[in-house]
């Protein structure tokens with residue numbers, strides 16, 4: 158597995174990370190044994206970055222990672238880096254009621270995460286969404302104190318815009334910004350990516366397959382379980398879905414021409430955008446993982462990139478990347 162460095166101050170990680178969210182929440186039923194086997198297969202393939210959030214399944218995802226790390230070969234376990242998001246407030250029924258970035262809350266979230274993960278530190282710790290009631294300097298300052306105390310190694314950010322990135326970076330070194338970036342979500346290119354590059358902050362890109370929409374495996378016939386994020390996503394609804402799937406078919410023609418899959422093409426495209434970008438693979442099964450990890454071996458030359466651009470031009474997606482209420486929490490979209 159190739160490696161990449163996250164920002165000037167962050168850790169060196171595998172060129173692709175594993176995002177574990179879908180193993181606990183948001184994409185329908187999960188299979189614990191297959192989830193653990195997928196994490197083990199990723200570690201075995203050289204993936205070192207495991208991304209989670211304390212609110213993914215309300216602790217479920219961290220406990221899953223705990224079990225996977227405990228049962229992994231020691232050499233693999235020692236190489237693993239944990240990237241954890243915090244701050245989301247939840248209800249018993251699973252609803253999201255806001256975000257809490259107060260310093261005392263940050264330290265409380267971290268204490269619980271360390272216990273659930275069964276590790277003595279978290280490698281990258283980040284607020285999932287900006288808490289509008291708390292200046293980012295205070296939240297980042299609290300994470301920096303956790304770094305000083307040895308409980309956290311690096312400060313990360315998630316879904317914040319250029320102005321907030323600058324404010325955060327004025328308080329402590331920031332390793333990476335985690336943000337959605339894919340062929341059909343290129344919003345970061347205008348302001349956010351240049352600011353990260355100026356400040357030496359890496360990117361962990363999520364949603365590189367737009368939650369499966371541009372994986373080549375999604376179709377209108379796909380039945381979604383109640384609560385599946387995609388059932389509420391504007392990009393997966395009505396005519397938007399038809400238009401977006403037409404883009405996927407155009408991309409499939411390019412992929413077929415290269416003898417690779419649509420998912421590999423979409424992931425390789427994100428990899429091609431810069432050495433400072435580490436895409437997160439959201440695989441929930443070993444089969445999907447193997448497909449996505451092969452993207453590191455794909456080389457896209459100028460002709461390939463031009464053909465991909467023709468198939469899926471910038472701004473060609475139909476629909477916002479989140480439902481309206483969730484878009485309101487994205488500092489990155491303001």
Ligand SMILES: NC(=O)c1ccc[n+]([C@@H]2O[C@H](COP(=O)([O-])OP(=O)(O)OC[C@H]3O[C@@H](n4cnc5c(N)ncnc54)[C@H](OP(=O)(O)O)[C@@H]3O)[C@@H](O)[C@H]2O)c1
Nearest residue numbers: 176177178363364365366367368369372420439440445449
């Ligand atoms: N910071 C943030 O705000 C934020 C937000 C969301 C996610 N994340 C992180 O980013 C990670 C990745 O996000 P994501 O899961 O939305 O990413 P994604 O890669 O866009 O979507 C993953 C989904 O795509 C489908 N898929 C089809 N073919 C695949 C293949 N070859 N490899 C992988 N998946 C394939 C799978 O759904 P089926 O299994 O149903 O086919 C899978 O659950 C998450 O696990 C989480 O750690 C961060």
